[in-house]
Amino acid sequence: MPFIATLTLNPAMDLSVGTARVVSTDKLRCSLPRHDPGGGGINVARVVKTLGGKALAVYPAGGPFGELLQRSLDELGLVHRPVPIGGDTRESFTVDELETGLQYRFVLPGPSLAPQELQRCLDTLAALHPTPHYLVLSGSFPPGVGIGFFDELLALTRRIGARLVVDLSGEPLAYAASQGGIYLMKPSLNELASIMGHPVTDAARQEEALRSLIARGSAEIVVLSLGAEGALVACGEHLERVPSPDVPVLSAVGAGDSMLGAIVLALAEGRELGAAVRCGVAAGAATVMRPGTELCHREDVQRLIAELGRTGL
Incomplete structure:
Protein backbone atom coordinates (compact mmCIF):
# COMPACT_ATOMS: atom_id res chain seq x y z
CA MET A 1 0.00 0.00 0.00
CA PRO A 2 1.29 3.51 -0.76
CA PHE A 3 2.95 5.17 2.23
CA ILE A 4 1.54 8.40 3.73
CA ALA A 5 3.71 10.81 5.76
CA THR A 6 2.45 13.86 7.62
CA LEU A 7 4.17 16.99 8.90
CA THR A 8 2.71 18.87 11.87
CA LEU A 9 4.67 22.05 12.63
CA ASN A 10 2.58 23.04 15.66
CA PRO A 11 1.47 19.85 17.47
CA ALA A 12 -0.30 19.86 20.83
CA MET A 13 -1.48 17.71 23.65
CA ASP A 14 -5.24 18.19 23.53
CA LEU A 15 -7.05 18.18 26.87
CA SER A 16 -10.83 17.90 27.05
CA VAL A 17 -13.16 18.17 30.04
CA GLY A 18 -16.85 18.67 30.71
CA THR A 19 -18.54 21.02 33.17
CA ALA A 20 -22.18 21.81 33.88
CA ARG A 21 -21.98 25.46 32.81
CA VAL A 22 -19.23 27.93 31.96
CA VAL A 23 -19.74 30.91 34.28
CA SER A 24 -17.29 33.76 34.76
CA THR A 25 -15.45 33.96 38.14
CA ASP A 26 -17.07 30.74 39.43
CA LYS A 27 -15.06 27.65 40.23
CA LEU A 28 -16.03 25.22 37.49
CA ARG A 29 -16.06 21.60 38.67
CA CYS A 30 -14.92 19.49 35.73
CA SER A 31 -15.05 15.86 34.71
CA LEU A 32 -11.91 13.77 34.62
CA PRO A 33 -9.66 15.13 31.84
CA ARG A 34 -8.94 13.27 28.65
CA HIS A 35 -5.59 13.78 26.89
CA ASP A 36 -5.11 13.08 23.19
CA PRO A 37 -2.19 13.85 20.88
CA GLY A 38 -3.25 16.61 18.53
CA GLY A 39 -2.30 18.83 15.64
CA GLY A 40 -3.47 18.54 12.03
CA GLY A 41 -0.95 16.12 10.60
CA ILE A 42 -0.85 13.96 13.72
CA ASN A 43 -4.64 13.59 13.59
CA VAL A 44 -4.47 12.74 9.88
CA ALA A 45 -1.89 10.02 10.55
CA ARG A 46 -3.95 8.63 13.44
CA VAL A 47 -7.04 8.35 11.23
CA VAL A 48 -5.08 6.69 8.41
CA LYS A 49 -3.86 4.09 10.90
CA THR A 50 -7.33 3.63 12.41
CA LEU A 51 -8.75 2.92 8.95
CA GLY A 52 -6.07 0.33 8.16
CA GLY A 53 -3.52 2.39 6.25
CA LYS A 54 0.19 2.99 6.75
CA ALA A 55 1.16 6.43 8.03
CA LEU A 56 4.09 8.13 9.73
CA ALA A 57 3.94 11.45 11.58
CA VAL A 58 6.85 13.92 11.70
CA TYR A 59 6.61 16.78 14.18
CA PRO A 60 8.78 19.02 16.41
CA ALA A 61 8.60 18.20 20.13
CA GLY A 62 10.06 19.68 23.30
CA GLY A 63 9.40 20.07 27.01
CA PRO A 64 6.98 18.09 29.22
CA PHE A 65 4.09 18.12 26.76
CA GLY A 66 6.46 17.07 23.99
CA GLU A 67 7.45 14.05 26.05
CA LEU A 68 3.78 13.28 26.81
CA LEU A 69 2.97 13.59 23.11
CA GLN A 70 5.63 11.05 22.19
CA ARG A 71 4.49 8.60 24.88
CA SER A 72 0.88 8.98 23.78
CA LEU A 73 1.73 8.19 20.15
CA ASP A 74 3.77 5.18 21.29
CA GLU A 75 0.75 3.92 23.23
CA LEU A 76 -1.43 4.34 20.14
CA GLY A 77 1.06 2.34 18.07
CA LEU A 78 1.50 5.15 15.54
CA VAL A 79 4.82 5.30 13.74
CA HIS A 80 6.29 8.74 14.38
CA ARG A 81 9.51 10.75 14.15
CA PRO A 82 9.78 13.56 16.71
CA VAL A 83 12.25 16.35 15.95
CA PRO A 84 13.78 17.73 19.19
CA ILE A 85 13.36 21.48 19.73
CA GLY A 86 14.39 23.94 22.43
CA GLY A 87 10.86 25.24 23.09
CA ASP A 88 7.95 23.53 24.82
CA THR A 89 5.21 21.77 22.87
CA ARG A 90 1.88 23.46 23.56
CA GLU A 91 -1.27 22.22 25.23
CA SER A 92 -4.75 23.12 23.99
CA PHE A 93 -8.01 22.38 25.71
CA THR A 94 -11.70 21.90 25.03
CA VAL A 95 -14.54 22.44 27.50
CA ASP A 96 -17.95 20.87 26.88
CA GLU A 97 -20.81 22.72 28.60
CA LEU A 98 -23.00 19.80 29.60
CA GLU A 99 -26.25 21.70 30.26
CA THR A 100 -26.33 23.39 26.87
CA GLY A 101 -24.27 21.13 24.61
CA LEU A 102 -22.05 24.08 23.68
CA GLN A 103 -18.33 23.53 23.21
CA TYR A 104 -15.52 25.97 24.00
CA ARG A 105 -12.17 25.41 22.29
CA PHE A 106 -9.07 27.17 23.58
CA VAL A 107 -6.18 27.03 21.11
CA LEU A 108 -2.85 28.12 22.60
CA PRO A 109 0.15 29.40 20.62
CA GLY A 110 3.02 27.05 20.01
CA PRO A 111 6.74 27.51 20.57
CA SER A 112 8.90 29.45 18.14
CA LEU A 113 10.91 27.24 15.79
CA ALA A 114 14.48 28.18 14.90
CA PRO A 115 15.68 27.81 11.29
CA GLN A 116 17.83 24.81 12.20
CA GLU A 117 14.84 23.10 13.82
CA LEU A 118 12.77 23.60 10.68
CA GLN A 119 15.63 22.22 8.61
CA ARG A 120 15.73 19.12 10.81
CA CYS A 121 12.04 18.58 10.06
CA LEU A 122 12.79 18.69 6.33
CA ASP A 123 15.84 16.44 6.75
CA THR A 124 13.74 13.90 8.66
CA LEU A 125 11.20 13.81 5.84
CA ALA A 126 13.92 13.50 3.20
CA ALA A 127 15.48 10.55 5.04
CA LEU A 128 12.26 8.50 5.25
CA HIS A 129 12.49 5.03 3.78
CA PRO A 130 10.48 3.97 1.94
CA THR A 131 9.79 7.33 0.30
CA PRO A 132 6.23 8.50 1.00
CA HIS A 133 3.79 8.57 -1.88
CA TYR A 134 1.79 11.31 -0.17
CA LEU A 135 3.07 14.06 2.12
CA VAL A 136 0.42 15.88 4.15
CA LEU A 137 1.16 19.35 5.57
CA SER A 138 -1.63 20.11 8.00
CA GLY A 139 -2.14 22.52 10.88
CA SER A 140 -1.03 26.01 11.83
CA PHE A 141 2.40 27.56 11.39
CA PRO A 142 3.95 28.32 14.80
CA ALA A 155 10.80 21.49 -3.50
CA LEU A 156 11.38 18.48 -1.23
CA THR A 157 8.21 16.72 -2.40
CA ARG A 158 9.27 17.23 -5.99
CA ARG A 159 12.73 15.78 -5.29
CA ILE A 160 11.35 12.66 -3.65
CA GLY A 161 8.40 12.28 -6.02
CA ALA A 162 5.67 12.66 -3.37
CA ARG A 163 2.23 14.20 -3.83
CA LEU A 164 1.77 17.23 -1.56
CA VAL A 165 -1.51 17.50 0.33
CA VAL A 166 -2.20 20.81 2.10
CA ASP A 167 -4.63 21.72 4.89
CA LEU A 168 -3.61 25.18 6.13
CA SER A 169 -5.27 28.48 7.00
CA GLY A 170 -4.60 32.20 6.87
CA GLU A 171 -1.54 33.60 5.12
CA PRO A 172 0.23 30.22 4.66
CA LEU A 173 -2.83 28.85 2.83
CA ALA A 174 -3.17 31.92 0.59
CA TYR A 175 0.52 31.74 -0.25
CA ALA A 176 0.40 28.01 -0.99
CA ALA A 177 -2.58 28.55 -3.29
CA SER A 178 -0.71 31.29 -5.14
CA GLN A 179 2.36 29.09 -5.67
CA GLY A 180 0.57 25.98 -6.92
CA GLY A 181 2.12 22.56 -7.28
CA ILE A 182 -0.28 21.05 -4.72
CA TYR A 183 -1.90 17.69 -5.36
CA LEU A 184 -4.85 18.17 -3.00
CA MET A 185 -6.02 21.16 -0.96
CA LYS A 186 -8.82 21.03 1.64
CA PRO A 187 -10.05 24.50 2.67
CA SER A 188 -13.08 25.27 4.82
CA LEU A 189 -15.64 27.88 3.75
CA ASN A 190 -13.89 30.62 5.72
CA GLU A 191 -10.49 29.60 4.37
CA LEU A 192 -11.78 29.55 0.80
CA ALA A 193 -13.24 33.03 1.27
CA SER A 194 -9.87 34.28 2.52
CA ILE A 195 -8.15 32.92 -0.60
CA MET A 196 -10.71 34.38 -2.99
CA GLY A 197 -11.11 37.70 -1.18
CA HIS A 198 -14.91 37.56 -1.04
CA PRO A 199 -17.67 35.47 0.62
CA VAL A 200 -18.45 32.08 -0.91
CA THR A 201 -21.59 31.23 1.02
CA ASP A 202 -23.86 30.29 -1.89
CA ALA A 203 -23.43 27.20 -4.05
CA ALA A 204 -22.70 29.07 -7.27
CA ARG A 205 -19.83 31.06 -5.74
CA GLN A 206 -18.39 27.94 -4.14
CA GLU A 207 -18.32 26.14 -7.47
CA GLU A 208 -16.89 29.17 -9.26
CA ALA A 209 -14.14 29.49 -6.63
CA LEU A 210 -13.10 25.85 -6.89
CA ARG A 211 -13.04 26.02 -10.69
CA SER A 212 -10.87 29.12 -10.43
CA LEU A 213 -8.35 27.40 -8.15
CA ILE A 214 -8.14 24.43 -10.50
CA ALA A 215 -7.81 26.65 -13.59
CA ARG A 216 -4.96 28.70 -12.16
CA GLY A 217 -3.04 25.60 -11.05
CA SER A 218 -3.32 26.07 -7.28
CA ALA A 219 -4.05 22.37 -6.84
CA GLU A 220 -4.94 19.32 -8.91
CA ILE A 221 -7.81 18.52 -6.51
CA VAL A 222 -9.70 20.92 -4.22
CA VAL A 223 -12.04 19.55 -1.56
CA LEU A 224 -14.17 22.19 0.13
CA SER A 225 -15.21 21.10 3.61
CA LEU A 226 -18.81 22.14 4.30
CA GLY A 227 -19.27 20.74 7.81
CA ALA A 228 -22.73 19.25 8.28
CA GLU A 229 -23.44 19.80 4.57
CA GLY A 230 -20.62 17.47 3.50
CA ALA A 231 -18.12 18.52 0.85
CA LEU A 232 -17.70 19.93 -2.64
CA VAL A 233 -14.87 18.48 -4.73
CA ALA A 234 -13.33 19.73 -7.96
CA CYS A 235 -10.71 18.17 -10.23
CA GLY A 236 -10.30 19.17 -13.87
CA GLU A 237 -13.83 19.45 -15.26
CA HIS A 238 -15.23 17.22 -12.52
CA LEU A 239 -17.35 18.93 -9.86
CA GLU A 240 -19.33 16.94 -7.29
CA ARG A 241 -21.19 17.59 -4.05
CA VAL A 242 -21.12 14.90 -1.38
CA PRO A 243 -23.74 15.40 1.36
CA SER A 244 -23.01 14.30 4.91
CA PRO A 245 -25.03 11.66 6.76
CA ASP A 246 -27.18 12.93 9.61
CA VAL A 247 -25.43 12.06 12.88
CA PRO A 248 -25.59 13.26 16.50
CA VAL A 249 -22.96 15.94 17.12
CA LEU A 250 -20.90 15.74 20.32
CA SER A 251 -17.67 17.49 19.29
CA ALA A 252 -16.25 19.03 16.13
CA VAL A 253 -12.62 18.64 17.20
CA GLY A 254 -10.61 16.76 14.57
CA ALA A 255 -13.47 16.33 12.10
CA GLY A 256 -11.65 18.09 9.25
CA ASP A 257 -8.46 16.14 9.92
CA SER A 258 -10.45 12.90 9.91
CA MET A 259 -12.01 13.84 6.58
CA LEU A 260 -8.60 14.53 5.06
CA GLY A 261 -7.00 11.36 6.43
CA ALA A 262 -9.76 9.17 5.01
CA ILE A 263 -9.65 10.91 1.62
CA VAL A 264 -5.89 10.52 1.24
CA LEU A 265 -6.00 6.88 2.32
CA ALA A 266 -8.81 6.10 -0.13
CA LEU A 267 -6.90 7.75 -2.97
CA ALA A 268 -3.77 5.83 -1.97
CA GLU A 269 -5.83 2.64 -2.17
CA GLY A 270 -6.80 3.51 -5.74
CA ARG A 271 -10.41 4.57 -5.20
CA GLU A 272 -11.95 7.05 -7.60
CA LEU A 273 -12.22 10.63 -6.39
CA GLY A 274 -15.94 10.72 -5.59
CA ALA A 275 -15.71 7.53 -3.56
CA ALA A 276 -12.65 8.86 -1.73
CA VAL A 277 -14.51 12.04 -0.74
CA ARG A 278 -17.46 9.97 0.48
CA CYS A 279 -15.02 8.09 2.70
CA GLY A 280 -13.77 11.44 3.98
CA VAL A 281 -17.25 12.78 4.68
CA ALA A 282 -18.08 9.57 6.55
CA ALA A 283 -14.91 9.86 8.66
CA GLY A 284 -15.67 13.49 9.51
CA ALA A 285 -19.22 12.57 10.53
CA ALA A 286 -17.94 9.64 12.59
CA THR A 287 -15.63 12.00 14.47
CA VAL A 288 -18.31 14.54 15.44
CA MET A 289 -20.18 11.62 17.03
CA ARG A 290 -17.33 11.24 19.56
CA PRO A 291 -16.86 13.39 22.65
CA GLY A 292 -14.07 15.88 23.33
CA THR A 293 -10.91 15.31 21.33
CA GLU A 294 -11.62 11.68 20.44
CA LEU A 295 -11.36 10.83 16.73
CA CYS A 296 -13.44 8.50 14.56
CA HIS A 297 -13.79 4.77 15.08
CA ARG A 298 -13.33 2.44 12.14
CA GLU A 299 -16.66 0.65 12.57
CA ASP A 300 -18.56 3.95 12.52
CA VAL A 301 -16.77 5.06 9.35
CA GLN A 302 -17.53 1.78 7.60
CA ARG A 303 -21.19 1.94 8.63
CA LEU A 304 -21.57 5.54 7.40
CA ILE A 305 -19.85 4.75 4.08
CA ALA A 306 -22.33 1.92 3.58
CA GLU A 307 -25.20 4.28 4.51
CA LEU A 308 -24.05 6.83 1.93
CA GLY A 309 -23.94 4.07 -0.67
CA ARG A 310 -27.44 2.81 0.17
CA THR A 311 -28.98 6.27 -0.07
CA GLY A 312 -27.17 7.06 -3.31
CA LEU A 313 -25.29 9.99 -1.76
Whole structure:
Protein backbone atom coordinates (compact mmCIF):
# COMPACT_ATOMS: atom_id res chain seq x y z
CA MET A 1 0.00 0.00 0.00
CA PRO A 2 1.29 3.51 -0.76
CA PHE A 3 2.95 5.17 2.23
CA ILE A 4 1.54 8.40 3.73
CA ALA A 5 3.71 10.81 5.76
CA THR A 6 2.45 13.86 7.62
CA LEU A 7 4.17 16.99 8.90
CA THR A 8 2.71 18.87 11.87
CA LEU A 9 4.67 22.05 12.63
CA ASN A 10 2.58 23.04 15.66
CA PRO A 11 1.47 19.85 17.47
CA ALA A 12 -0.30 19.86 20.83
CA MET A 13 -1.48 17.71 23.65
CA ASP A 14 -5.24 18.19 23.53
CA LEU A 15 -7.05 18.18 26.87
CA SER A 16 -10.83 17.90 27.05
CA VAL A 17 -13.16 18.17 30.04
CA GLY A 18 -16.85 18.67 30.71
CA THR A 19 -18.54 21.02 33.17
CA ALA A 20 -22.18 21.81 33.88
CA ARG A 21 -21.98 25.46 32.81
CA VAL A 22 -19.23 27.93 31.96
CA VAL A 23 -19.74 30.91 34.28
CA SER A 24 -17.29 33.76 34.76
CA THR A 25 -15.45 33.96 38.14
CA ASP A 26 -17.07 30.74 39.43
CA LYS A 27 -15.06 27.65 40.23
CA LEU A 28 -16.03 25.22 37.49
CA ARG A 29 -16.06 21.60 38.67
CA CYS A 30 -14.92 19.49 35.73
CA SER A 31 -15.05 15.86 34.71
CA LEU A 32 -11.91 13.77 34.62
CA PRO A 33 -9.66 15.13 31.84
CA ARG A 34 -8.94 13.27 28.65
CA HIS A 35 -5.59 13.78 26.89
CA ASP A 36 -5.11 13.08 23.19
CA PRO A 37 -2.19 13.85 20.88
CA GLY A 38 -3.25 16.61 18.53
CA GLY A 39 -2.30 18.83 15.64
CA GLY A 40 -3.47 18.54 12.03
CA GLY A 41 -0.95 16.12 10.60
CA ILE A 42 -0.85 13.96 13.72
CA ASN A 43 -4.64 13.59 13.59
CA VAL A 44 -4.47 12.74 9.88
CA ALA A 45 -1.89 10.02 10.55
CA ARG A 46 -3.95 8.63 13.44
CA VAL A 47 -7.04 8.35 11.23
CA VAL A 48 -5.08 6.69 8.41
CA LYS A 49 -3.86 4.09 10.90
CA THR A 50 -7.33 3.63 12.41
CA LEU A 51 -8.75 2.92 8.95
CA GLY A 52 -6.07 0.33 8.16
CA GLY A 53 -3.52 2.39 6.25
CA LYS A 54 0.19 2.99 6.75
CA ALA A 55 1.16 6.43 8.03
CA LEU A 56 4.09 8.13 9.73
CA ALA A 57 3.94 11.45 11.58
CA VAL A 58 6.85 13.92 11.70
CA TYR A 59 6.61 16.78 14.18
CA PRO A 60 8.78 19.02 16.41
CA ALA A 61 8.60 18.20 20.13
CA GLY A 62 10.06 19.68 23.30
CA GLY A 63 9.40 20.07 27.01
CA PRO A 64 6.98 18.09 29.22
CA PHE A 65 4.09 18.12 26.76
CA GLY A 66 6.46 17.07 23.99
CA GLU A 67 7.45 14.05 26.05
CA LEU A 68 3.78 13.28 26.81
CA LEU A 69 2.97 13.59 23.11
CA GLN A 70 5.63 11.05 22.19
CA ARG A 71 4.49 8.60 24.88
CA SER A 72 0.88 8.98 23.78
CA LEU A 73 1.73 8.19 20.15
CA ASP A 74 3.77 5.18 21.29
CA GLU A 75 0.75 3.92 23.23
CA LEU A 76 -1.43 4.34 20.14
CA GLY A 77 1.06 2.34 18.07
CA LEU A 78 1.50 5.15 15.54
CA VAL A 79 4.82 5.30 13.74
CA HIS A 80 6.29 8.74 14.38
CA ARG A 81 9.51 10.75 14.15
CA PRO A 82 9.78 13.56 16.71
CA VAL A 83 12.25 16.35 15.95
CA PRO A 84 13.78 17.73 19.19
CA ILE A 85 13.36 21.48 19.73
CA GLY A 86 14.39 23.94 22.43
CA GLY A 87 10.86 25.24 23.09
CA ASP A 88 7.95 23.53 24.82
CA THR A 89 5.21 21.77 22.87
CA ARG A 90 1.88 23.46 23.56
CA GLU A 91 -1.27 22.22 25.23
CA SER A 92 -4.75 23.12 23.99
CA PHE A 93 -8.01 22.38 25.71
CA THR A 94 -11.70 21.90 25.03
CA VAL A 95 -14.54 22.44 27.50
CA ASP A 96 -17.95 20.87 26.88
CA GLU A 97 -20.81 22.72 28.60
CA LEU A 98 -23.00 19.80 29.60
CA GLU A 99 -26.25 21.70 30.26
CA THR A 100 -26.33 23.39 26.87
CA GLY A 101 -24.27 21.13 24.61
CA LEU A 102 -22.05 24.08 23.68
CA GLN A 103 -18.33 23.53 23.21
CA TYR A 104 -15.52 25.97 24.00
CA ARG A 105 -12.17 25.41 22.29
CA PHE A 106 -9.07 27.17 23.58
CA VAL A 107 -6.18 27.03 21.11
CA LEU A 108 -2.85 28.12 22.60
CA PRO A 109 0.15 29.40 20.62
CA GLY A 110 3.02 27.05 20.01
CA PRO A 111 6.74 27.51 20.57
CA SER A 112 8.90 29.45 18.14
CA LEU A 113 10.91 27.24 15.79
CA ALA A 114 14.48 28.18 14.90
CA PRO A 115 15.68 27.81 11.29
CA GLN A 116 17.83 24.81 12.20
CA GLU A 117 14.84 23.10 13.82
CA LEU A 118 12.77 23.60 10.68
CA GLN A 119 15.63 22.22 8.61
CA ARG A 120 15.73 19.12 10.81
CA CYS A 121 12.04 18.58 10.06
CA LEU A 122 12.79 18.69 6.33
CA ASP A 123 15.84 16.44 6.75
CA THR A 124 13.74 13.90 8.66
CA LEU A 125 11.20 13.81 5.84
CA ALA A 126 13.92 13.50 3.20
CA ALA A 127 15.48 10.55 5.04
CA LEU A 128 12.26 8.50 5.25
CA HIS A 129 12.49 5.03 3.78
CA PRO A 130 10.48 3.97 1.94
CA THR A 131 9.79 7.33 0.30
CA PRO A 132 6.23 8.50 1.00
CA HIS A 133 3.79 8.57 -1.88
CA TYR A 134 1.79 11.31 -0.17
CA LEU A 135 3.07 14.06 2.12
CA VAL A 136 0.42 15.88 4.15
CA LEU A 137 1.16 19.35 5.57
CA SER A 138 -1.63 20.11 8.00
CA GLY A 139 -2.14 22.52 10.88
CA SER A 140 -1.03 26.01 11.83
CA PHE A 141 2.40 27.56 11.39
CA PRO A 142 3.95 28.32 14.80
CA PRO A 143 5.83 31.55 15.57
CA GLY A 144 9.08 31.90 13.65
CA VAL A 145 7.92 30.00 10.57
CA GLY A 146 7.60 32.20 7.51
CA ILE A 147 5.42 31.39 4.52
CA GLY A 148 8.58 30.68 2.53
CA PHE A 149 8.82 27.34 4.34
CA PHE A 150 6.15 26.13 1.94
CA ASP A 151 8.58 26.61 -0.98
CA GLU A 152 11.17 24.41 0.72
CA LEU A 153 8.64 21.69 1.44
CA LEU A 154 7.27 21.83 -2.11
CA ALA A 155 10.80 21.49 -3.50
CA LEU A 156 11.38 18.48 -1.23
CA THR A 157 8.21 16.72 -2.40
CA ARG A 158 9.27 17.23 -5.99
CA ARG A 159 12.73 15.78 -5.29
CA ILE A 160 11.35 12.66 -3.65
CA GLY A 161 8.40 12.28 -6.02
CA ALA A 162 5.67 12.66 -3.37
CA ARG A 163 2.23 14.20 -3.83
CA LEU A 164 1.77 17.23 -1.56
CA VAL A 165 -1.51 17.50 0.33
CA VAL A 166 -2.20 20.81 2.10
CA ASP A 167 -4.63 21.72 4.89
CA LEU A 168 -3.61 25.18 6.13
CA SER A 169 -5.27 28.48 7.00
CA GLY A 170 -4.60 32.20 6.87
CA GLU A 171 -1.54 33.60 5.12
CA PRO A 172 0.23 30.22 4.66
CA LEU A 173 -2.83 28.85 2.83
CA ALA A 174 -3.17 31.92 0.59
CA TYR A 175 0.52 31.74 -0.25
CA ALA A 176 0.40 28.01 -0.99
CA ALA A 177 -2.58 28.55 -3.29
CA SER A 178 -0.71 31.29 -5.14
CA GLN A 179 2.36 29.09 -5.67
CA GLY A 180 0.57 25.98 -6.92
CA GLY A 181 2.12 22.56 -7.28
CA ILE A 182 -0.28 21.05 -4.72
CA TYR A 183 -1.90 17.69 -5.36
CA LEU A 184 -4.85 18.17 -3.00
CA MET A 185 -6.02 21.16 -0.96
CA LYS A 186 -8.82 21.03 1.64
CA PRO A 187 -10.05 24.50 2.67
CA SER A 188 -13.08 25.27 4.82
CA LEU A 189 -15.64 27.88 3.75
CA ASN A 190 -13.89 30.62 5.72
CA GLU A 191 -10.49 29.60 4.37
CA LEU A 192 -11.78 29.55 0.80
CA ALA A 193 -13.24 33.03 1.27
CA SER A 194 -9.87 34.28 2.52
CA ILE A 195 -8.15 32.92 -0.60
CA MET A 196 -10.71 34.38 -2.99
CA GLY A 197 -11.11 37.70 -1.18
CA HIS A 198 -14.91 37.56 -1.04
CA PRO A 199 -17.67 35.47 0.62
CA VAL A 200 -18.45 32.08 -0.91
CA THR A 201 -21.59 31.23 1.02
CA ASP A 202 -23.86 30.29 -1.89
CA ALA A 203 -23.43 27.20 -4.05
CA ALA A 204 -22.70 29.07 -7.27
CA ARG A 205 -19.83 31.06 -5.74
CA GLN A 206 -18.39 27.94 -4.14
CA GLU A 207 -18.32 26.14 -7.47
CA GLU A 208 -16.89 29.17 -9.26
CA ALA A 209 -14.14 29.49 -6.63
CA LEU A 210 -13.10 25.85 -6.89
CA ARG A 211 -13.04 26.02 -10.69
CA SER A 212 -10.87 29.12 -10.43
CA LEU A 213 -8.35 27.40 -8.15
CA ILE A 214 -8.14 24.43 -10.50
CA ALA A 215 -7.81 26.65 -13.59
CA ARG A 216 -4.96 28.70 -12.16
CA GLY A 217 -3.04 25.60 -11.05
CA SER A 218 -3.32 26.07 -7.28
CA ALA A 219 -4.05 22.37 -6.84
CA GLU A 220 -4.94 19.32 -8.91
CA ILE A 221 -7.81 18.52 -6.51
CA VAL A 222 -9.70 20.92 -4.22
CA VAL A 223 -12.04 19.55 -1.56
CA LEU A 224 -14.17 22.19 0.13
CA SER A 225 -15.21 21.10 3.61
CA LEU A 226 -18.81 22.14 4.30
CA GLY A 227 -19.27 20.74 7.81
CA ALA A 228 -22.73 19.25 8.28
CA GLU A 229 -23.44 19.80 4.57
CA GLY A 230 -20.62 17.47 3.50
CA ALA A 231 -18.12 18.52 0.85
CA LEU A 232 -17.70 19.93 -2.64
CA VAL A 233 -14.87 18.48 -4.73
CA ALA A 234 -13.33 19.73 -7.96
CA CYS A 235 -10.71 18.17 -10.23
CA GLY A 236 -10.30 19.17 -13.87
CA GLU A 237 -13.83 19.45 -15.26
CA HIS A 238 -15.23 17.22 -12.52
CA LEU A 239 -17.35 18.93 -9.86
CA GLU A 240 -19.33 16.94 -7.29
CA ARG A 241 -21.19 17.59 -4.05
CA VAL A 242 -21.12 14.90 -1.38
CA PRO A 243 -23.74 15.40 1.36
CA SER A 244 -23.01 14.30 4.91
CA PRO A 245 -25.03 11.66 6.76
CA ASP A 246 -27.18 12.93 9.61
CA VAL A 247 -25.43 12.06 12.88
CA PRO A 248 -25.59 13.26 16.50
CA VAL A 249 -22.96 15.94 17.12
CA LEU A 250 -20.90 15.74 20.32
CA SER A 251 -17.67 17.49 19.29
CA ALA A 252 -16.25 19.03 16.13
CA VAL A 253 -12.62 18.64 17.20
CA GLY A 254 -10.61 16.76 14.57
CA ALA A 255 -13.47 16.33 12.10
CA GLY A 256 -11.65 18.09 9.25
CA ASP A 257 -8.46 16.14 9.92
CA SER A 258 -10.45 12.90 9.91
CA MET A 259 -12.01 13.84 6.58
CA LEU A 260 -8.60 14.53 5.06
CA GLY A 261 -7.00 11.36 6.43
CA ALA A 262 -9.76 9.17 5.01
CA ILE A 263 -9.65 10.91 1.62
CA VAL A 264 -5.89 10.52 1.24
CA LEU A 265 -6.00 6.88 2.32
CA ALA A 266 -8.81 6.10 -0.13
CA LEU A 267 -6.90 7.75 -2.97
CA ALA A 268 -3.77 5.83 -1.97
CA GLU A 269 -5.83 2.64 -2.17
CA GLY A 270 -6.80 3.51 -5.74
CA ARG A 271 -10.41 4.57 -5.20
CA GLU A 272 -11.95 7.05 -7.60
CA LEU A 273 -12.22 10.63 -6.39
CA GLY A 274 -15.94 10.72 -5.59
CA ALA A 275 -15.71 7.53 -3.56
CA ALA A 276 -12.65 8.86 -1.73
CA VAL A 277 -14.51 12.04 -0.74
CA ARG A 278 -17.46 9.97 0.48
CA CYS A 279 -15.02 8.09 2.70
CA GLY A 280 -13.77 11.44 3.98
CA VAL A 281 -17.25 12.78 4.68
CA ALA A 282 -18.08 9.57 6.55
CA ALA A 283 -14.91 9.86 8.66
CA GLY A 284 -15.67 13.49 9.51
CA ALA A 285 -19.22 12.57 10.53
CA ALA A 286 -17.94 9.64 12.59
CA THR A 287 -15.63 12.00 14.47
CA VAL A 288 -18.31 14.54 15.44
CA MET A 289 -20.18 11.62 17.03
CA ARG A 290 -17.33 11.24 19.56
CA PRO A 291 -16.86 13.39 22.65
CA GLY A 292 -14.07 15.88 23.33
CA THR A 293 -10.91 15.31 21.33
CA GLU A 294 -11.62 11.68 20.44
CA LEU A 295 -11.36 10.83 16.73
CA CYS A 296 -13.44 8.50 14.56
CA HIS A 297 -13.79 4.77 15.08
CA ARG A 298 -13.33 2.44 12.14
CA GLU A 299 -16.66 0.65 12.57
CA ASP A 300 -18.56 3.95 12.52
CA VAL A 301 -16.77 5.06 9.35
CA GLN A 302 -17.53 1.78 7.60
CA ARG A 303 -21.19 1.94 8.63
CA LEU A 304 -21.57 5.54 7.40
CA ILE A 305 -19.85 4.75 4.08
CA ALA A 306 -22.33 1.92 3.58
CA GLU A 307 -25.20 4.28 4.51
CA LEU A 308 -24.05 6.83 1.93
CA GLY A 309 -23.94 4.07 -0.67
CA ARG A 310 -27.44 2.81 0.17
CA THR A 311 -28.98 6.27 -0.07
CA GLY A 312 -27.17 7.06 -3.31
CA LEU A 313 -25.29 9.99 -1.76
